[in-house]
Amino acid sequence: MDLNDENEEADLLFARCLKIGTMLSLGLIAAELAAYLGGALSPYVPLRNLPSIWALPMKEYLAAAHVPAGWGWLALIGRGDYLNFIGIALLASISGIAYLFAVRLYLARRDRLYAALAVAQVLVLLAAASGLLNSIGGGRP
Amino acid sequence: MHAVDTAAAAWWLWPLALFLTCFVLGIVAVIAGVGGGVLFVPIVGGFFPFHLDFVRGAGVLIALAAALVAAPQLLRDGLASMRLAVPFALAGSVFSIAGAMASFHVPTQSLEAALGALVLLIALLMWRSPAAGASARSAGDALAHALGLKGAYIDPADGRRAEWFAHRTPAGLVAFSAIGFLGGLFGLGAGWANVPALNLLMGVPLKLAVGTSGAIIAAVNAPAAWIYFHQGAMLPIIAAPSLIGIMLGARVGVHVFRRLHAARIRHIVIAILLFAGMRALLKGTGLWT
Numbered sequence A: 001m002d003l004n005d006e007n008e009e010a011d012l013l014f015a016r017c018l019k020i021g022t023m024l025s026l027g028l029i030a031a032e033l034a035a036y037l038g039g040a041l042s043p044y045v046p047l048r049n050l051p052s053i054w055a056l057p058m059k060e061y062l063a064a065a066h067v068p069a070g071w072g073w074l075a076l077i078g079r080g081d082y083l084n085f086i087g088i089a090l091l092a093s094i095s096g097i098a099y100l101f102a103v104r105l106y107l108a109r110r111d112r113l114y115a116a117l118a119v120a121q122v123l124v125l126l127a128a129a130s131g132l133l134n135s136i137g138g139g140r141p
Numbered sequence B: 001m002h003a004v005d006t007a008a009a010a011w012w013l014w015p016l017a018l019f020l021t022c023f024v025l026g027i028v029a030v031i032a033g034v035g036g037g038v039l040f041v042p043i044v045g046g047f048f049p050f051h052l053d054f055v056r057g058a059g060v061l062i063a064l065a066a067a068l069v070a071a072p073q074l075l076r077d078g079l080a081s082m083r084l085a086v087p088f089a090l091a092g093s094v095f096s097i098a099g100a101m102a103s104f105h106v107p108t109q110s111l112e113a114a115l116g117a118l119v120l121l122i123a124l125l126m127w128r129s130p131a132a133g134a135s136a137r138s139a140g141d142a143l144a145h146a147l148g149l150k151g152a153y154i155d156p157a158d159g160r161r162a163e164w165f166a167h168r169t170p171a172g173l174v175a176f177s178a179i180g181f182l183g184g185l186f187g188l189g190a191g192w193a194n195v196p197a198l199n200l201l202m203g204v205p206l207k208l209a210v211g212t213s214g215a216i217i218a219a220v221n222a223p224a225a226w227i228y229f230h231q232g233a234m235l236p237i238i239a240a241p242s243l244i245g246i247m248l249g250a251r252v253g254v255h256v257f258r259r260l261h262a263a264r265i266r267h268i269v270i271a272i273l274l275f276a277g278m279r280a281l282l283k284g285t286g287l288w289t
Helices: A003-037 A047-052 A058-065 A070-076 A080-091 A094-108 A112-130 B003-009 B013-032 B036-047 B052-076 B082-103 B108-128 B142-147 B169-186 B191-201 B206-231 B236-257 B262-284
Strands: B150-154 B161-165
Touching: A003 A080, A003 A094, A003 B052, A003 B082, A003 B236, A058 B052, A070 A080, A080 B052, A080 B206, A080 B236, A094 A112, A094 B206, A112 B082, A112 B206, B013 B036, B013 B236, B013 B262, B036 B052, B036 B108, B036 B236, B036 B262, B052 B082, B052 B108, B052 B169, B052 B206, B052 B236, B082 B169, B082 B206, B108 B169, B108 B191, B108 B262, B142 B169, B169 B191, B169 B206, B191 B206
Parallel strands: none
Antiparallel strands: B150 B161
């Protein structure tokens, strides 16, 4: 197997992972949006209140709506608006999952450099997803 | 009924308008060959009542979703290369986090004015539309050699197998770091910058550069999206209808693409970007509030 064949194998692996993950997350987002706007689950922030606060800067919005930042949304997952975060979180995780599969492939091919790069990409995504980076610096008031 | 009551009663008008706008943007973006995010952020930021923080949060997601939808087919067709994407995506990802975090320290008006200037620059780049750079014929630098940044792809236009090599890899890493920062800062995908960086700077064939740009955005925008998410800059009422609208629009756009004169649409997109960029610049500088 030459380098080009190995490249192709990695490309096909990524293609498969990205396609399945994207279809799943976009389908989830559509279903969650329907449940949210259709009133199947009551939202944490009432829809009628949104027009008076969605023009506020983020921090003022969070304070006005009494909305948690970080992983606080998990406690509100049963509400119509926060249900949407499941699909959004999945969408933001798909590439990391694809890279995890790629690590195995690169290691199997003894391509240690690309295995290390793929691990680094997963770690960067994990650092962002953990929410720890958001605690650095307060941001604008 | 008071004005506030009327606005509250008509809350559903905005997500509906957002869905319809994004549906049209999805069609236009495919035909004009631009990412959805670069149209979404200045247009929705300039003409909808939502704060720019939430628009940027949705913009990151839209660019991410558009790249994720396109990447599998491009990878299967050999028009995108993960060997090429992985190192540059890593550099871009680190700096997209920095850009996203920095954005919450910049005053909104300054951010809006800078966004306007950047969008005007993108419109100018699209208008000037530099010709494709020459493809590199041999491995050019030690880093490209170490990373194995070479391969072959079959051009679907003529069915010929073309070898590719990457050049100027260190400069490419610097470029993708800067592009990642800007993407995170403004909530954009950065195909407008990725493609010239891969093609003009690094000598990657244009078609492979376009395809690989999508694979890079699919990785770079994911950590930025998590930063916006944890900050609290994701509003489902903005993000979800926009995502669905732009994805459906892009599907229609692929079919409309065959029947329309793409160059004319491209001119319309440039006009839209000029208008939206000017709006953002004037809004940010307080001249058109």
